[in-house]
Amino acid sequence: MSHRCAILAAMVSMDTLVSLCKRRGFVFQSSEIYGGTGSCWDYGPLGVELKGNIKRVWWRDFVQRRPDMVGIDASILMHPMVWKASGHLDHFTDPMVDCRECKLRFRADQVDALPWTHYCPATKGNKFTIPAGEPCGHCGARRTLCPDCGKGELTTPRQFNLMFKTFMGPVEEDAAVTYLRPETAQAMFVNFENVLQSMRLKLPFGIAQTGRSFRNEITPGNFIFRTREFEQMEIEYFVNPHDRVEGRPADEYWHDRWIEDCLAWFRRYGLRDENLRLREHERDELSHYSKRTVDIDYRFPIGWSELMGIANRTDFDLKQHAKASGKSLSYFDEERKEHVVPYVVEPAAGVDRALLAFLADAYLEEEVRGEKRIVLRFHPELAPVKVAVLPLLKKREDIVRTAHAIRDDLARHWRAVYDDTAAIGRLYRRQDEVGTPYCVTVDVQTVGDTDKGERADGKVTIRDRDSMEQIRVPESRLGAVFGELLGGQSWADVAARVGRA
């Protein structure tokens, strides 16, 4: 690839991504014209396509193609008993302390990590801001009061529930309290019996769901990495704990299988090996319901952090809901003639985090013929726009008309755009920057030039984003060629067959 002089940036900063996302219509701050909303983000025209593609491909690979998976789509507002039984009402909390003076609230486990305000008695009460964890340089005191106002005592820690609370029905009374779901998982458990019966399923099988969840995080942040409103892609995979597969308990076997499958999935759609790692939860870190949990970590711009987790939740949830509801949530094993409460393996991913990872990993700055090029090397299945159709001469009405017609035709099957608002070099750069894998250009040769006596050859140029190579194909063959290119065949194979331009 002789055109590539140098890769300018191997790792993208969060600021660069946030800026690109806003400028090119991937992600906007929610309610930005009103100063924004605490940690909520809106997906713009390209972001909604990228996010939709991630969800679509995930659903296709993990639900549609597998014979052992079905999906559901449950409501966000569920019965409060769901959260009582699941333990969220009692245990989904952070410890908080309040300042008795200024009433500010802090996470108890984070208050020591804040710089603190100090009115120093050794300097006639002068006010200082002292770095976190350090004593006053004048009087040697350490922080005991509110780190913000420096005056009030802090209360003893109290547990603050992270679920968003609302009221269903016209009266704001205790009986009407409802919560926005903090995870989609519980819907799969409370619908277990309905799904099992209506679909005549046999173990092992899984239920998948994508959808919004809400957590009233005290310290959200890092762009779309940790937000109060977020989207999940969760699977609850039910197995018979009495079964053995390859000599091991079925739940342990399937746990490992799902870890492999999820890791392979992120690799297949573009995340590089060196940015992925598995992290086994330590014993004291495990949730109360978990027998074993493994995270897939990704090297985000903020450092290694959780991309998704795969937990063995055992029979905890089904048993909790059976006890709380008085309904039997079990499976009848025809061979053993016994009722059994399935174990559950839970691969749980965040859509927003997956999007951030795909975006970060796709980002590349390189120097091409002395100029900087920013390119998002999205997998074609994830790219928000598949093809951009660009007229080489905006003034030639026949070229413009042909380009529009090609876009309309391609758009029957794929997201395709038309752009004529700059010179061709600039148009290419714009498409590179949003990760469009292919551009089609229509030029004078395509439509011919009667003034000069040049006949139309009916061919257009396809340019590949990553190699910047070009091939020339008849307009009538475009659908077939893109069927190949966007259906999984490599540029190299297709270009070799067609012949590079």
Added chain:
Amino acid sequence: MSHRCAILAAMVSMDTLVSLCKRRGFVFQSSEIYGGTGSCWDYGPLGVELKGNIKRVWWRDFVQRRPDMVGIDASILMHPMVWKASGHLDHFTDPMVDCRECKLRFRADQVDALPWTHYCPATKGNKFTIPAGEPCGHCGARRTLCPDCGKGELTTPRQFNLMFKTFMGPVEEDAAVTYLRPETAQAMFVNFENVLQSMRLKLPFGIAQTGRSFRNEITPGNFIFRTREFEQMEIEYFVNPHDRVEGRPADEYWHDRWIEDCLAWFRRYGLRDENLRLREHERDELSHYSKRTVDIDYRFPIGWSELMGIANRTDFDLKQHAKASGKSLSYFDEERKEHVVPYVVEPAAGVDRALLAFLADAYLEEEVRGEKRIVLRFHPELAPVKVAVLPLLKKREDIVRTAHAIRDDLARHWRAVYDDTAAIGRLYRRQDEVGTPYCVTVDVQTVGDTDKGERADGKVTIRDRDSMEQIRVPESRLGAVFGELLGGQSWADVAARVGRA
């Protein structure tokens, strides 16, 4: 179609649909094991596919294929100022009255339509329940007190806001009050400038969004017709009010175009003409922001009701948000060299209502050879399952293996299922009842019978749901044949070409 003896039911009742939906995994009551949640429903394995197909086809037809449309996906929790500026905080209300005794709350405009409790002085205070609107037969009194307890006076009506309220951040104080969006529309207005700039759009253009909205309805009901949590498919189409199209103001022209396009869309995917009508809003019925609104009504099992509305919202919303935010929300017209606030045409549809309409319209009971058949005649693009692969002999391992392999192969492209838990007639009926357009059967001829010296012919049978006709095709041709059948070609055309079995 000689096999069809009679159509048994032309119109399906809501009870029949609710029952079918639960039994076959379309829709379950939310949190059913805990007695359900007020008017919330969960989509089951087939419901999630049907709903997903409706949204996918809508997005493809109205966003992907059009050059003048883009999408967004905004957060549900928006800045409270959005709802102040839009008018929802002050005006999105129902008038409510409370009983001073029993504290029960009623919608003021519906209280007269309830049966009422009366302690009749003419019969020594005996308690009667009297039909709505009627006087007591003994003393002639009319209702003045609480219709439920019959004792308390009702307060004067107060406005009750229909938005769900919650608190963002750790403190439940006024400053933290946030609302669950009651419509997706406002996100398109507050993101107008970001979308316009990042996508370099020119008027007219539209922004589309699908997503959940929440309304704390006092009287939800009728299955998924009116629910407190629901999903919308909304478009805000921005036009230059100074432009004229075909001799008319652009907003009026586009309003009519969108009414036509939406109506055509519902027809194309299966709703019958006789179940659709347009209804023009009367002057006194128009929302305060609307110049003109036309509903597309559908003849639901509960009678003619709104399926979607198409409103001309004028420049009301953009002007409101510009005023409240201090930001300019306008468009610069290059030709006229002037800033203009666009008018907005809003085609707003409910996903759940669309699903209910497609379900009701697809439902058919007919008599076939003396037996009742229930069939959902879904458009193939909407059908939750596209192909069911059925082995004719469950005991023949080679037939079963072949059937599984066919399912796996088809499932790469389409939702396909395998079923062997009943005899073939019953399996067909099951698939008819959930609207699967095609079944593939694998029989002895397909795989051959070495014991009898019969050679495999490698052909399988495809059965059409609606005509119940069958064709026999080589297994290797299945992908191509379903590419045609599920890509828009009619059964009649394909069957004529292949030759009926």
